[in-house]
Amino acid sequence: MGEIITQPLAAPVIQALRSIGYNSQTAIADLIDNSVDAKATKISLCFSYNEGNSSIKIIDNGIGMDEKELQTAMTVGSKDPRDKRESKELGRFGMGLKTASFSLGKRLTVVSKKASKFSIRCWDLDYVSKENEWLLYKSIPVDIELDFDEIQGDNGTIVFIDKLDRFSGYGTNNIIKSGSFFSKVNRIQKYLEMVFHVLLEENILFLGINDNMLSPWNPFLESSPRCYEGEVQHLQLNGKEVVVTPYVLPHPATFNKKEHREAGGIKGWRDQQGFYIYRENRLVSYGDWFGLFPRDAISELVRIKVDFTNEADEEWKLDVKKSTVTIPEDIKEALEAIAKYYRHISHEIMLYRTRASRSGEKVKGSLNTWELQSDDNISNYVLNRNHPVLTNILKNLDDGVKRKVNLYLKLIELGSPNNLLKTESMVKQDRQTIDENQKKTIIEYAGIIVNSGVEISLDQISESISLMNGFESIEIHTIQDIVKKEVVASVKF
Ligand SMILES: Nc1ncnc2c1ncn2[C@@H]1O[C@H](COP(=O)(O)OP(=O)(O)OP(=O)(O)O)[C@@H](O)[C@H]1O
Ligand SMILES: [Mg+2]
Numbered sequence: 001m002g003e004i005i006t007q008p009l010a011a012p013v014i015q016a017l018r019s020i021g022y023n024s025q026t027a028i029a030d031l032i033d034n035s036v037d038a039k040a041t042k043i044s045l046c047f048s049y050n051e052g053n054s055s056i057k058i059i060d061n062g063i064g065m066d067e068k069e070l071q072t073a074m075t076v077g078s079k080d081p082r083d084k085r086e087s088k089e090l091g092r093f094g095m096g097l098k099t100a101s102f103s104l105g106k107r108l109t110v111v112s113k114k115a116s117k118f119s120i121r122c123w124d125l126d127y128v129s130k131e132n133e134w135l136l137y138k139s140i141p142v143d144i145e146l147d148f149d150e151i152q153g154d155n156g157t158i159v160f161i162d163k164l165d166r167f168s169g170y171g172t173n174n175i176i177k178s179g180s181f182f183s184k185v186n187r188i189q190k191y192l193e194m195v196f197h198v199l200l201e202e203n204i205l206f207l208g209i210n211d212n213m214l215s216p217w218n219p220f221l222e223s224s225p226r227c228y229e230g231e232v233q234h235l236q237l238n239g240k241e242v243v244v245t246p247y248v249l250p251h252p253a254t255f256n257k258k259e260h261r262e263a264g265g266i267k268g269w270r271d272q273q274g275f276y277i278y279r280e281n282r283l284v285s286y287g288d289w290f291g292l293f294p295r296d297a298i299s300e301l302v303r304i305k306v307d308f309t310n311e312a313d314e315e316w317k318l319d320v321k322k323s324t325v326t327i328p329e330d331i332k333e334a335l336e337a338i339a340k341y342y343r344h345i346s347h348e349i350m351l352y353r354t355r356a357s358r359s360g361e362k363v364k365g366s367l368n369t370w371e372l373q374s375d376d377n378i379s380n381y382v383l384n385r386n387h388p389v390l391t392n393i394l395k396n397l398d399d400g401v402k403r404k405v406n407l408y409l410k411l412i413e414l415g416s417p418n419n420l421l422k423t424e425s426m427v428k429q430d431r432q433t434i435d436e437n438q439k440k441t442i443i444e445y446a447g448i449i450v451n452s453g454v455e456i457s458l459d460q461i462s463e464s465i466s467l468m469n470g471f472e473s474i475e476i477h478t479i480q481d482i483v484k485k486e487v488v489a490s491v492k493f
Pocket of ligand 2: 030033034090091092095096097
């Protein structure tokens, strides 16, 4: 059998590598990982806006690289992902420096200082594309101004990225305005405060962006005495330990407005519930039940910390971007059981609040207009039919009107934004299939309208359902089929 060495072409490979799916937040976090791996204790990020050519600069006081190490570092695929990494090391694939930088811009310049000696390398993708060769500059392009003194000690590294076509529209007709440039920077700051919160809390890492010092955002509000920390569990995964620490946050009503917003984090309370997966104290995935449960409002108090070490990267299917993992089958059941238990506690806290009557013993039943009905997985807000005002009104109505009022109340329940939001979160998980809950809601909704005696066609009913929040992704003929089969067939006209 003959064989022939077949080198990949530089231009297409580089273009493809730019698109492996980083966003600016995950890209910057991956670059910070490198500085942390280099034992940096101080990392300064500098985002500089300039309509023509904005830039991103990361300066660290880590161990730095000599000429040979820098040459290797700039190579695409500089280390074998299968090699054992040092304990606590965040790198894995030998790609991040290049792929993360190129997802932001077309030019990556690295100046590194080791034992007081400087080394320089620079990738300019315009040049690589033009020549279609892996040609790496050994000096700084003339149009880049870098102050080497920004590395203050004997060791350290400057990573400089410009020609930011992806980050800020360099070279396109859509150069972003300074306002949106800096609001992106703001979002990056928030993201880093979450992802690196453990290191920031331990005060071993000082991280700054444009002269703002980052302060840790702790998802579990560990400093709050009102927060409930569950029992720590140690799971075994192929002989490697996974540590699970469940937390149940206090009821939202116990926060003031500012605290409440802050505790909501980047995505807000409901979407921040779920597992928080840490690899070597660095958050890789957050606010996700991995399809095991819906993200519903009454479970929003649960955040479960899961820690694994870099030895288990393979089992977790860690990706190059360090932003997604898959729960290993071996521990899925255990995690599901833990989550289920703490979701229950969250339900209890939320339920108690909703049910609690503030007016003491004299009033029969609660004065809440809405109450929460829940079983293991499903929970719905229903109107409190025993509300004294409502019972008083109904008492004075004749049966026909009473029936219509009740039907209308049922429609309000089905259309309650809370109930629909919950359904929406299920739709997001799997847009292709229609789940039993959605089907139930469709049948119930259509049934009530059909039975109300109001003149309305099958198409109108289906259309009104398809417009409901959370049902947009379901094709209208699917809804029509269900209504026809399950509702209309069972009604005698
Ligand atoms: N700021 C830095 N200081 C010192 N060395 C660095 C720095 N950034 C990168 N390196 C060196 O360059 C190498 C390549 O970095 P790169 O991010 O491409 O891969 P990695 O960190 O090994 O793995 P991953 O692709 O998972 O990030 C690193 O292994 C490290 O040796
Ligand atoms: Mg790296």
